[in-house]
Ligand SMILES: Nc1ncnc2c1ncn2[C@@H]1O[C@H](COP(=O)(O)OP(=O)(O)O)[C@@H](O)[C@H]1O
């Protein structure tokens with residue numbers, strides 16, 4: 001396994017769980033190239049932070065990083081906001097204007113929530129990606145713009161392709177190096193480090209000592225299913241820092257809705273099937289490999305981590321040729 005490079009690159013992205021390490025390794029490789037990138041992941045999983053880190057460790061680091069939330073663009077203005085317009089292109093277009101694409105020239109354009117782009121604009125974006133050519137609204141002139149696109153989505157774009165809501169050719173053009181940020185509930189071992197980080201940041205901002213989580217409070221955080229992912233964890237930490245600065249935080253001091261929705265004891269593993277489904281065979285292989293990794297290759301320990309007898313574990317190793 002290639003270790004994460006020990007430089008400042010990607011250092012703001014905390015978390016050492018195997019799933020995170022894998023994403024960051026892919027991102028490091030992609031950052032060194034100029035390919036367009038698609039980052040998939042639920043809301044709050046760190047897509048924007050990852051995009052910033054990719055930009056910062058790319059050859060475009062000193063150029064513009066333009067953030068556009070596609071869901072927030074008014075439908076009638078999407079095209080002119082993205083690609084610019086000529087004087088008089090539409091009522092109210094009193095001057096010639098650059099779009100985000102021109103503003104990002106030589107740099108990176110972060111297209112957040114790209115699944116929300118109207119189909120007609122997707123077609124124009126594809127033309128831009130394929131030829132680097134952009135046309136302002138109301139102009140016949142073609143401009144050459146050099147932009148790397150990092151797109152992000154919390155929707156399942158593949159499924160949107162199937163239902164005709166997202167262009168297949170655009171999807172494949174963006175999805176050259178697939179990157180999926182795992183939900184926080186699939187990397188719970190990162191929670192202590194993240195919580196400590198957010199408590200420290202909040203304390204710095206409030207000029208107080210950082211609050212500390214008691215062991216059993218941390219256990220509750222680890223059991224919770226985190227629908228809002230890292231952003232929600234950050235909010236919880238900011239809340240306790242504001243209310244109980246510098247204090248020791250017990251389970252009862254955590255915001256109430258947090259203790260109300262832990263994964264129910266006795267109702268299975270707490271694992272949630274991703275919306276888009278999964279491949280059970282490869283999941284089993286992943287779990288076996290991760291268990292072996294955590295257990296430093298000790299098979300009895302790996303079996304224990306998976307709740308299997310040693311024999312049952314050895315049987316599965318053999319089954320998958322591991
Ligand atoms: N791995 C991480 N390490 C540290 N902070 C993180 C990490 N992932 C997300 N964050 C923080 O959580 C918040 C939400 O992240 P963001 O990138 O906006 O998520 P998304 O774009 O996927 O909704 C931000 O404050 C971000 O800095």
Ligand SMILES: [Mg+2]
Nearest residue numbers: 044047048112
């Ligand atoms: Mg975001």
